[in-house]
Amino acid sequence: MVTQVFEEISPADFFYRNRDIAGFTNPSRAIFASIRELVENSLDAAELAGAPPTIYIRLTYGEGGLESGVYRLRVEDNGVGITSRHIPSAFGQVLFGSKYKLKQARGTFGLGGTMAVLYGQITTHKPALIVSSTGSTKVYKYRIMVDIQRNRPIILERKILINKDQWHGTIVKFSLEGDYFRAMPKILEYLKQTALVNPYANITFVDPKGRLYKFVRATTKMPPLPKETLPHPYGVDVETVKRLMQMTPHRNMRDFMIKHFHRISEKIAYKFLEFAAIPRGKNPKRLGPGEVVKLVQMMKRFEEFRSPSASCLSPLGEELLKAGILKELKPEFIAVCQRKPSTYAGHPFIIETAIAYGGSIPKKTDFVLYRFANRIPLLYDEASDVSFRVIKSMNWRRYKASPDMPIAVLVHICSTKIPYKTVGKEFIADRPEVKREILNGIREAARKLRRYLSKQEHVEKEKRRLSVFSKYLPKIAKFSTELAGKERQPDIQKLLEIVNQVGRKESRK
Amino acid sequence: MGEKNPENDVSAAVKKKKEIVIDLESFGETLYHQMEQGEFPWIKMPSRSTENIYYNPELRQYVLGERKVKRSTRNIRHIRPFTQLVWTAFFAHQLSHQRKTSTLRDVYYSAQAYNMSFKDQSESDNVITDLETVIGFAREDFNIFPEERSAIFGDLTIEYTVPGYEGRQMNMTSHPDGLMIGPALTYSEFVKTSADKVIAIEKGGLFTRFIEENVHKKFNALLVLTAGQAPRATRHFIRRLNKELALPVYILTDGDPWGMHIAMVIISGSANAAHLRGLTTPDAKWSGVWATDIVDYKLPTDPLTEVDMKRLQELQRDSRYKDEIWQREIKTFMKIRKKAEQEAFSRYGLTYIVDEYLPAKLEESA
Numbered sequence: 001m002v003t004q005v006f007e008e009i010s011p012a013d014f015f016y017r018n019r020d021i022a023g024f025t026n027p028s029r030a031i032f033a034s035i036r037e038l039v040e041n042s043l044d045a046a047e048l049a050g051a052p053p054t055i056y057i058r059l060t061y062g063e064g065g066l067e068s069g070v071y072r073l074r075v076e077d078n079g080v081g082i083t084s085r086h087i088p089s090a091f092g093q094v095l096f097g098s099k100y101k102l103k104q105a106r107g108t109f110g111l112g113g114t115m116a117v118l119y120g121q122i123t124t125h126k127p128a129l130i131v132s133s134t135g136s137t138k139v140y141k142y143r144i145m146v147d148i149q150r151n152r153p154i155i156l157e158r159k160i161l162i163n164k165d166q167w168h169g170t171i172v173k174f175s176l177e178g179d180y181f182r183a184m185p186k187i188l189e190y191l192k193q194t195a196l197v198n199p200y201a202n203i204t205f206v207d208p209k210g211r212l213y214k215f216v217r218a219t220t221k222m223p224p225l226p227k228e229t230l231p232h233p234y235g236v237d238v239e240t241v242k243r244l245m246q247m248t249p250h251r252n253m254r255d256f257m258i259k260h261f262h263r264i265s266e267k268i269a270y271k272f273l274e275f276a277a278i279p280r281g282k283n284p285k286r287l288g289p290g291e292v293v294k295l296v297q298m299m300k301r302f303e304e305f306r307s308p309s310a311s312c313l314s315p316l317g318e319e320l321l322k323a324g325i326l327k328e329l330k331p332e333f334i335a336v337c338q339r340k341p342s343t344y345a346g347h348p349f350i351i352e353t354a355i356a357y358g359g360s361i362p363k364k365t366d367f368v369l370y371r372f373a374n375r376i377p378l379l380y381d382e383a384s385d386v387s388f389r390v391i392k393s394m395n396w397r398r399y400k401a402s403p404d405m406p407i408a409v410l411v412h413i414c415s416t417k418i419p420y421k422t423v424g425k426e427f428i429a430d431r432p433e434v435k436r437e438i439l440n441g442i443r444e445a446a447r448k449l450r451r452y453l454s455k456q457e458h459v460e461k462e463k464r465r466l467s468v469f470s471k472y473l474p475k476i477a478k479f480s481t482e483l484a485g486k487e488r489q490p491d492i493q494k495l496l497e498i499v500n501q502v503g504r505k506e507s508r509k
Numbered sequence: 510m511g512e513k514n515p516e517n518d519v520s521a522a523v524k525k526k527k528e529i530v531i532d533l534e535s536f537g538e539t540l541y542h543q544m545e546q547g548e549f550p551w552i553k554m555p556s557r558s559t560e561n562i563y564y565n566p567e568l569r570q571y572v573l574g575e576r577k578v579k580r581s582t583r584n585i586r587h588i589r590p591f592t593q594l595v596w597t598a599f600f601a602h603q604l605s606h607q608r609k610t611s612t613l614r615d616v617y618y619s620a621q622a623y624n625m626s627f628k629d630q631s632e633s634d635n636v637i638t639d640l641e642t643v644i645g646f647a648r649e650d651f652n653i654f655p656e657e658r659s660a661i662f663g664d665l666t667i668e669y670t671v672p673g674y675e676g677r678q679m680n681m682t683s684h685p686d687g688l689m690i691g692p693a694l695t696y697s698e699f700v701k702t703s704a705d706k707v708i709a710i711e712k713g714g715l716f717t718r719f720i721e722e723n724v725h726k727k728f729n730a731l732l733v734l735t736a737g738q739a740p741r742a743t744r745h746f747i748r749r750l751n752k753e754l755a756l757p758v759y760i761l762t763d764g765d766p767w768g769m770h771i772a773m774v775i776i777s778g779s780a781n782a783a784h785l786r787g788l789t790t791p792d793a794k795w796s797g798v799w800a801t802d803i804v805d806y807k808l809p810t811d812p813l814t815e816v817d818m819k820r821l822q823e824l825q826r827d828s829r830y831k832d833e834i835w836q837r838e839i840k841t842f843m844k845i846r847k848k849a850e851q852e853a854f855s856r857y858g859l860t861y862i863v864d865e866y867l868p869a870k871l872e873e874s875a
Contacts, residue, residue, distance in 0.1 A: 465585055472592040475625070476540065476550055476582060479592075479599040483537020490544035498549075 010151035012094040015115060016122060021423050022115045027069065030119055031178030032186050035059075037112030038075040038172055039191075040376055043198055044106050045079020049168060052220045053201040054078045057191075061208050062124070062175050070124055071180060071208065073116075074173040081134035081168045091117050091130050091172065092144045092153020104226040104313050104414050106376050113172065118146050123177035127156050135168035180208055186379055191215060192328055193370060193377030197316060197412065199324035218327040223320060229312035229416065232262040233272075233299040235346025241296055245284045256284040263306045272302050308348035310341030313414045315350045316375065321412070325356050329408060332358030335448030339441045344433040349415035351434070353441030355449045361406040367391060371428070372412040378426050385427035387411040390439045399446040400453040407449075411438055469499045523670070526605060529651050532644045533602040540595065550591070551581035554643045555784060562783045564828040569776075569791035571783035571829075573642075593636040594643070596625045601640065601651035608672045610652040610692040613637065642784040649695055649742050659743040660687035662720050663704050663731035665750075667697040685720060687734060695742045699753055702731065706871075707750050709733045709793070711762040711771055715851045715862075722863045728871065731756065739775050744788045747775060751790045758790055759874055764798030764808070765848035766820040769838065777829045794874040795834075797866070800841035803849045806866065809856055810847035817848065 015022060023033035039055060046053030055077050062070030082090050089096045094114050117128040133139040143157035180187075184207070195203050195215035200222045203215040231240060250256045257269040264272075273280045276298035278291070287295065299305075316324070318336040325334050336354040343349065361368065371378040371387055382388055391409055401407055413419075413428060421429035428434065473492045481489045540550040554577065555561065561576040582588045600619060604611055611619065617633040620626070627633040637648050644651070665681040671693045678700060681688055688694065708730045710716045716734040719725070725732055731750060735743055750756050760775055762768030772795035778788050803810060813821075824830050825839050842848070854862035 468585055468588060469582075472588045473582065475592050476595050477544055479595045480537040480540040480544070480550070483534055483595070483599050483602055484541040485534065485537075486541055490541055492544060494547045495544070495549055 010094075010149055012114075012118065012146055012148045012151035015094050016118065016148050019115070019119060023424065024115065024119045027177055027179040028182035028186075030123075030176065031059075031071065031073075031180055032183045032190065034073055034116035034119065034176060034178075035075070035187055036190060036376075037116050038073075039194060039203070040106040041113050042075060042077030042079055042170070043194075043201060043375070045081070045170060046077055046201070047079075047222060047225060049078065049080040050222075050225075051078055052217055052222060053198065053203075055201065055203045057203070057205040059180060059206070059208050066208070069177050069179065070175055071178050072173065072175050073120075074171065076169065076171045078169040081170055082130075082132045083134055084138070084140045087130050087132055087140055087142050088144050088153035088155050090114070091128060091142075092146045092155075094118070094146075094151055104374050104416055106374050114146065116176070117144075117172070117174055118148070120174040120176035121145055122148075124175040126175040128172065128174035130173075131171040133163050133168055135163070135166050137163050139163045139167065188213065190377055190379055193372070193379070196324040196328040196370070197321075197372045197375050197377060199320055199327060215328075218323045219320065221320065223314050223317055226314040227311045229309070230260060230262040232308045232343075232346040232348075233264070233302070233305050234343070235308075235417070236261075236296065236299065238293055238296050241292055245287065245292070248284055251283050252281045253278055253284055254280045262308055268304060268306070271304060272298070275302050307343050308341075308346065310348050310350055312416055313341065313348055313350050314375075315352050315414045316412060318352075321352055321354055321410070325354055325408075325410065329356050330360040331356035331406075331408070332361075333449070333452050335445040335452070337441050337444040337448075339437050342433060342437050344419060344431045347415055347417040347419075349413055349419075349434065349437070351437040351441045352410075352412040352414070353438065353445050354410040355442070355445040356408040356410070357449055357452070358406050361408050363404065363406045366403045368408040370408060370410040372410070373418045373420075373425075373428065374414055375412070378428075380424070380426040382427070384421065386430045386435050387428065387438055387442075389430070390435060390442060394439075394442065394446070396446070399450040400457075401446065401449060409442060409445075411442070413438075466496070466499055470496055525646070525650060529644065529646050530602065530605050532646070533598050533605070533651070536598055536643065537595075537602075549581055549583040550595075551579055551583070552591075552594075552643060553577045553579050554639070557638070557642060557784060559780070562780050564777075566828075568786075568789075570778040570786075570789045571780045573783050590636060590639070593620075593625060593627065593633070594639050596620065596623060597633075597636050597640050598644075601648075601653065604652040608652075610654055612654050612656050613648075614656055616653055638781075638784075645784075647741060647745065647782075647785045647788065649692075649745060652692065654692055654695075654742060655740050658689045658691055659736045659740055660689050660716070660734040661694070661731060661746070662687035662716070662734075663702075663725040665702040665704065665731055666700040667694065668700050669693055670696050670698060681731065682725070687716065687720065687732070690733075690740075690743050690746050692742075695746060699749070702754055702756075704729055704731045704756060706730045707733060707747065707756045707758040708796075709735055709739070709747060709758060709760045709775060710851075711735055711737065711760075711768055712851055715761065718859070719863065722860060724863055724867070727863070728867065735760075735771060735775070738771055741782065741785075741788055744775055744778075744790070747793065748787060748790045751792060758793035759796040759871060760793055761796055761851060761870075762798065763848070763850045764800060764803050764853075765813070765850075766817055766824055766839075766842065768798065769795065769835075770820075770824065773829055773835075796870045796874045798849055798851060798853070800838045800845060800847075802866075802870075803847055804841070804845060806854070806857075808849040808853040810845075810849045810853070813842065813846045813848055818843070818846070 024030045035057060042055045043053050058074040060072045062068055062072055064070055091113050127143045127145045130142045139161040141159040141161060142155060145154045147154050191203055191205055199218045200220055202217050205213040244260050248256055250259055253273055254269050257264050270280060276295060315338055318338050321336045322334050334354060334356050339351040341348050341350050369382060369388060371385055396402060419429045419431045419434055421427055473495055477489045477492050543550045555573040556576040556578045561574040562571055563574050565572045580587045580591055582591050613634055614630060617627055617630045637653060641648055661681050663681050666678055669677050713734060716732060719732050724730060733747060747758055751758050760772040762771045775790055776793045782788055821839055821843055854866055
């Protein structure tokens, strides 16, 4: 008889075995994913500190040189830093994080940093070095490894240094196996697009050959930080409600609804409880399992909840989006559009779109599409993304645009929960609410583009017009002078000025 | 010599030249003045659109109606042809001044020397027609000639007026191939002739046959080769022979709608030249080959094509063709659905056309 052996694995072990879920599929993806995860952590940390991010990334060959395929990665930021006691867990424990809150953030798995360190450890078996300070008098330096089976950090070394100049930030340094040269185009594209959508960040990257890539901030203005928010009743499931019931200090359903859910007034709480046929004074801890399921079902059916507020979102804003596009794409014309907040399944979201035209935008056989989610660029699986389909479905001739023109379309979605289609988190799903907002956003930008192109057309026409007049009028003057036997040619400058003025007047219309 | 009329005046050609030079200059002055006044130069000229072309039964030719068009350089669509027009006037003025002539093709190329571009020759030809309309004279009068040349043979003495040949006289029998009706002949003065009629012939082969057969002597005629559709210089020349020397004109063409129309253009002019006078010979006669001749002389024929039939229907409605003889011939063509070339008479021997057909036809049309 065969006996089945059951064993429990730790989260770290799970991700060790399924590292492709987190994007660490192969040496080239791994090096890209490591940089990406750490850069995103750094951006979040700096924004939390309220300072424009300054991020330094250094990738060098490991001891064996290029042949070994081992690199050393160092990412340094000026973020809020991590308190001493949390440093080991932040980088040595999978699913330990500060982002399990309902507000817009770049990462949500709490995986990023640890996953990079974990990947480095399993490919090189070397510890990671973490240096961090919150701006206090001390700087903490840890050398750690991950105990994969137990999902616990192993502290190899801990040092405390004096923080003379009140430095705050985090430095992460570790070894990993990778293939930089295959990953290079994606890394550079990623950094460029990150710089575009975070125009207030300074990002410096030195690659293994010593080449320096600098992305300089165009502004120090940053979008306001998102506020933490309560879950909206449309967006919760049974598990979430059960957890809330276990931890709640409130003893009746009225307070439970008002205090734990988003934008519920007393009046609405009463109305809902009546709708759900649950006594308002009932103790939430006393609800039976069937009643909890029913409560959640009724929440989805009740139509009078107010839609979620967008204060938990932090869109870039039209001005910053423009600044980012201008600095990284150098186009001739930019149209941006920020849509009003909207919701899908109880999750608020905001769509920002932009169209950039001409200048350094390359002419290709199709528009260039840049996709962003919570201020991070999405680089893979473009054709599966909802934005790609929206662009394909539009009749661009109406906007005087065609795919062979130098046009870039940008779509940024901000949400407490980005509707990714897969765990790879590379493309946005076809949610009707999201799709409609993207379509309207692109249309609005496209209308601005059309106005610009028509104006350009007119200016061109006027230029041609003036050139026609300045080509022929002097000839008429010359030949009539000769025919008339006059010595001096008539003054035609006045006439040319009239042509010019008429042109200007018309283009202003 | 015929009776005295302006066209008969010896100095008429010279006078006309002077008039044209003055017209060209005042055209330039008008534009110059407009520009000095801060105006975009403009002109008004008779419209040459088909709605403004009428048949004038008194003049027996097409004329332009009252409608005028304004061409202004204020309008971007007008400025290029306007410039071309001014240049052409300038160029024509230079030609007259230097007493040189130019062909239409030449004009097209000369323009390039002045950095004036014409898309093709038809564009430059069109601008020349504009200048004719503005000035009111034919391009031959301002020394621009078409490429095609026709010829004359017979006892006519002329005196040249072109540079280098002034006062020199020439008899039109001095070359057995005939003399080309080019600019020099166009501007020549008629001195004397013994002929009492003009025979205009469509085709070179028959023209040569007539010279060989001494038709000019036997019939006391000047022979003019039109070489297909008569060029305007030739039409003008035939008119002068008719008006200045009072010679009746007989026209021999192929027996088909196209030959018929060659004769008609000599007689009544074309719609294309409605803006011009002095190109028609209303008293000239079409002597053949008629449709009825094809029947009467049992000539070898070809069937009329679809295009021929369509052309006949057009001519039938044309006001120039309203006279009975034309209507009769058109109907006969349509009935027999056959056509014959001038050479068809050769079936009766080489001299038959001269010995039998021509005397009969001249008698008939006179």
